[in-house]
Amino acid sequence: MESLIISLIVGAIAGWLAGIIMKGRNQGLLFNVVIGVIGAYIGAWLFRFIGIAITGGVLGSIITATIGAIILLALVRVIKR
Numbered sequence: 001m002e003s004l005i006i007s008l009i010v011g012a013i014a015g016w017l018a019g020i021i022m023k024g025r026n027q028g029l030l031f032n033v034v035i036g037v038i039g040a041y042i043g044a045w046l047f048r049f050i051g052i053a054i055t056g057g058v059l060g061s062i063i064t065a066t067i068g069a070i071i072l073l074a075l076v077r078v079i080k081r
Contacts, residue, residue: 010058011036014065021066022073039069046071 015032018039027035043064047054054060 006058007037007040008033010061010065011040013062014039014069017062017066018069018073021070022077024073035069035072036065039067039072040065041068042071043068 011033012029013036015034015036018035019027019032040061043066046068047064054064056063
């Protein structure tokens, strides 16, 4: 149960940071969590694919999820155009 709560918090922070970096409008907490959690999977896959290991506990998870969420938001922008 604790890991689920931490994952949701990391997802919310990562989604919020990605939204700020991508200069999007604030979509709310639920949207930030969804984008952050999906971004965490994208970021983890990407870093494993290129052979980079980001450690650092929660901070490393936030960095990985934020990078993945930025990639996700960029892809969504490209598809919407």
